[in-house]
Amino acid sequence: MTTTATMPTQTRMKVxxxxxxxxxxxxxxxxxxxxxxxxxxxxxxxxxxGSIFQHTFRTLQEHHFIREGFSNDFAxxxxxxxxxPSLAEGLASVDVREFTSVADLRARFVQIVEDFLQRVPAxxxxxxxxxxxxxxxxxxxxPTSFVANSLYEFAEGLRxxxxxxxxxxxxxxxxxxxxxxxxFSQWLYEDLGLTEAARQLNRIDIYTLTLxxxxxxxxxxxxxxxx
Amino acid sequence: MEPVESQTRAxxxxxxxxxxxxxxxxxxxxSLPRVERRRNPRTWETPPAPVPPTHLDDYKAIVGAAEIxxxxxxxxxxxxxxxxxxxxxxxxxxxxxxxxxxxxxxKELEVDTHWDVITGGNDFFxxxxxxxxxxQGSEYNLTQHARDxxxxxxxxxxxxxxxxxxxxxxxDPQPAALIRERQKSPQRWIWRCHIDLxxxxxxxxGFLRPFIEQYDAAIFxxxxxxRQLPIPQYLFYPCIDPLSExxxxxxxxxxxxxxxxxxIDRSRPIVTQVSxxxxxxxxxxxxxxxxxxxxxxxxxxxxxxxxxxxxxEGSAVLKxxxxxxxxxxxxxxxxxxxxxxxxxxxxxxxxxxIVQKSIKEGFGLTVTEALWKGKPTIAGAVGGIPNQIIHKLxxxxxxxxxxxxxxxxxLLTHPDFAKQLGxxxxxxxxENFLMSTNVRRWLLLLRILLAGVAK
Numbered sequence: 001m002t003t004t005a006t007m008p009t010q011t012r013m014k015v016x017x018x019x020x021x022x023x024x025x026x027x028x029x030x031x032x033x034x035x036x037x038x039x040x041x042x043x044x045x046x047x048x049x050g051s052i053f054q055h056t057f058r059t060l061q062e063h064h065f066i067r068e069g070f071s072n073d074f075a076x077x078x079x080x081x082x083x084x085p086s087l088a089e090g091l092a093s094v095d096v097r098e099f100t101s102v103a104d105l106r107a108r109f110v111q112i113v114e115d116f117l118q119r120v121p122a123x124x125x126x127x128x129x130x131x132x133x134x135x136x137x138x139x140x141x142x143p144t145s146f147v148a149n150s151l152y153e154f155a156e157g158l159r160x161x162x163x164x165x166x167x168x169x170x171x172x173x174x175x176x177x178x179x180x181x182x183x184f185s186q187w188l189y190e191d192l193g194l195t196e197a198a199r200q201l202n203r204i205d206i207y208t209l210t211l212x213x214x215x216x217x218x219x220x221x222x223x224x225x226x227x
Numbered sequence: 228m229e230p231v232e233s234q235t236r237a238x239x240x241x242x243x244x245x246x247x248x249x250x251x252x253x254x255x256x257x258s259l260p261r262v263e264r265r266r267n268p269r270t271w272e273t274p275p276a277p278v279p280p281t282h283l284d285d286y287k288a289i290v291g292a293a294e295i296x297x298x299x300x301x302x303x304x305x306x307x308x309x310x311x312x313x314x315x316x317x318x319x320x321x322x323x324x325x326x327x328x329x330x331x332x333x334k335e336l337e338v339d340t341h342w343d344v345i346t347g348g349n350d351f352f353x354x355x356x357x358x359x360x361x362x363q364g365s366e367y368n369l370t371q372h373a374r375d376x377x378x379x380x381x382x383x384x385x386x387x388x389x390x391x392x393x394x395x396x397x398x399d400p401q402p403a404a405l406i407r408e409r410q411k412s413p414q415r416w417i418w419r420c421h422i423d424l425x426x427x428x429x430x431x432x433g434f435l436r437p438f439i440e441q442y443d444a445a446i447f448x449x450x451x452x453x454r455q456l457p458i459p460q461y462l463f464y465p466c467i468d469p470l471s472e473x474x475x476x477x478x479x480x481x482x483x484x485x486x487x488x489x490x491i492d493r494s495r496p497i498v499t500q501v502s503x504x505x506x507x508x509x510x511x512x513x514x515x516x517x518x519x520x521x522x523x524x525x526x527x528x529x530x531x532x533x534x535x536x537x538x539x540e541g542s543a544v545l546k547x548x549x550x551x552x553x554x555x556x557x558x559x560x561x562x563x564x565x566x567x568x569x570x571x572x573x574x575x576x577x578x579x580x581i582v583q584k585s586i587k588e589g590f591g592l593t594v595t596e597a598l599w600k601g602k603p604t605i606a607g608a609v610g611g612i613p614n615q616i617i618h619k620l621x622x623x624x625x626x627x628x629x630x631x632x633x634x635x636x637x638l639l640t641h642p643d644f645a646k647q648l649g650x651x652x653x654x655x656x657x658e659n660f661l662m663s664t665n666v667r668r669w670l671l672l673l674r675i676l677l678a679g680v681a682k
Binding site for chain 2: 022024025026027028029031062063064065066069070076080130131133135138140142143144145160161162165
């Protein structure tokens with residue numbers, strides 16, 4: 001089936017290929033740790049940006065199979081080790097896609113914990129049931145064998161790559177692009193002129209879906225654009 | 228299963244339960260010692276033949292072709308580089324088992340990897356065993372004599388072993404002082420610590436620390452095991468091999484056969500703990516939790532372990548376990564030899580719920596095995612277990628007998644939730660705790676050290 005022939009954008013001009021890459025990460029243990037919410041706040045303010053990235057963007061990737069109930073490590077720890085559900089809810093509501101810089105993301109977490117400790121100062125020094133160990137990661141970008149020169153090949157690539165590749169292009173990308181977007185939407189919009197498909201991709205809710213679900217939704221949107 | 232045999236098993240079950248529910252004095256007359264409950268038991272006088280080594284492409288069906296392609300790409304950037312692994316034993320123990328799998332896979336990826344084992348007399352291994360225990364928190368009086376023995380044997384091995392490779396990986400404390408061989412060339416030395424250093428004996432750690440600080444990187448199995456060190460520290464979770472006897476897919480007819488042999492009724496819920504008869508695994512606590520839970524839900528308990536024949540403490544613990552079980556015919560205690568991996572696999576797959584109620588634990592690979600088999604798992608929140616079990620998402624973490632009993636009841640009466648935990652647990656293992664992930668971590672680390680971006 002040569003559905004790409006029906007795409008006017010691709011018959012008009014030569015499309016810039018989309019190269020599917022993925023990233024592999026190696027976890028590093030840092031020196032920071034927290035045994036209470038006060039210590040968490042101090043560590044959040046001082047830790048390297050790599051740690052903020054690790055416990056938000058990266059941990060979402062590590063737990064890509066969980067559909068509901070996991071957002072980031074800070075929220076999980078606030079609930080499971082500190083038994084502070086309202087703080088956990090606040091931390092869990094942070095959507096990493098609203099941030100194009102780790103510095104801004106850090107500031108948001110610091111603000112949430114500060115606000116909570118102002119409201120409930122007694123919670124600050126209370127010992128947590130488990131220590132929070134701050135980690136970071138070394139990342140290596142890896143090319144895959146998938147390259148798309150057409151929307152059809154793009155859909156094929158989406159089916160063949162690993163979920164880590166989906167995370168790399170769809171979730172992490174905004175930190176590289178410094179845009180409220182992702183590599184897939186950018187390519188659909190800038191190179192194929194598919195504004196609506198690009199917009200629909202950006203509306204996929206990564207916090208209520210597994211990464212496999214995300215992949216399927218992206219493919220469905222791309223397939224609709226193929227018709 | 229033959230229909231006639233099913234009938235017999237069903238009748239037997241009714242009889243066992245009615246004896247349980249009758250007066251206590253009736254039970255001893257009808258119950259049999261647990262080993263006698265097995266029908267047609269297999270003979271285990273000799274271990275089975277070794278399993279042929281696995282190949283990288285064998286993992287494609289499990290982790291996907293894309294994952295294997297990533298490994299090949301990472302390895303291609305290391306082509307021509309050489310690695311030497313050094314540890315203290317070629318057989319037995321988790322480190323040797325892991326190296327037996329890892330080294331051939333790295334070679335298959337054309338990362339030329341050698342494996343050397345240090346030698347030493349009884350005096351050396353007595354000292355290193357004491358060091359091992361002390362580093363995990365035991366009391367120990369470090370003498371100058373012990374230091375001398377440790378250094379003398381390390382020196383002998385340093386002179387005996389050639390260290391010409393690009394990467395030297397030293398496993399555990401025994402060969403740690405080999406770092407003195409380090410040349411001023413761009414050779415990279417890595418210390419892989421497989422033990423829990425969260426609360427080490429200060430004298431022993433103080434003695435070893437100056438050696439460790441000379442390495443380029445250290446690797447630990449859990450964040451909590453790491454120490455304050457001036458070198459980069461990495462987190463490598465221990466892993467399981469999904470193609471091993473213990474974890475590979477097996478035919479349900481074999482699962483049924485094993486259950487028949489051990490007198491386990493698959494028509495009723497099965498709660499299982501697989502672990503050595505060791506107080507750290509709290510086997511008596513498991514029995515107490517099971518007895519509490521069974522007041523509300525029908526179930527059987529399988530306690531499958533080993534270590535009772537070659538370990539005096541194991542034998543004593545087994546005795547305690549049998550006493551705690553009493554004449555309860557729904558508690559099946561199995562003291563298995565170490566080469567029963569396939570039977571353990573079958574028992575885990577037959578289980579409705581798997582428990583690992585440890586009160587002290589290293590990483591807890593039996594938890595990994597249970598999660599891999601998609602089983603809802605209840606485990607003590609100790610050691611590396613919280614890395615594997617995210618409470619209510621990939622399993623249930625417990626802190627007490629009461630908590631364990633409640634989770635058994637809850638999961639047995641909420642099968643959809645239990646199933647979801649099992650599915651999430653399987654995916655968690657696939658993502659983080661398989662041999663293929665371990666290979667990826669090694670390739671990444673070598674590449675990162677080669678590029679000099681670790682510092």
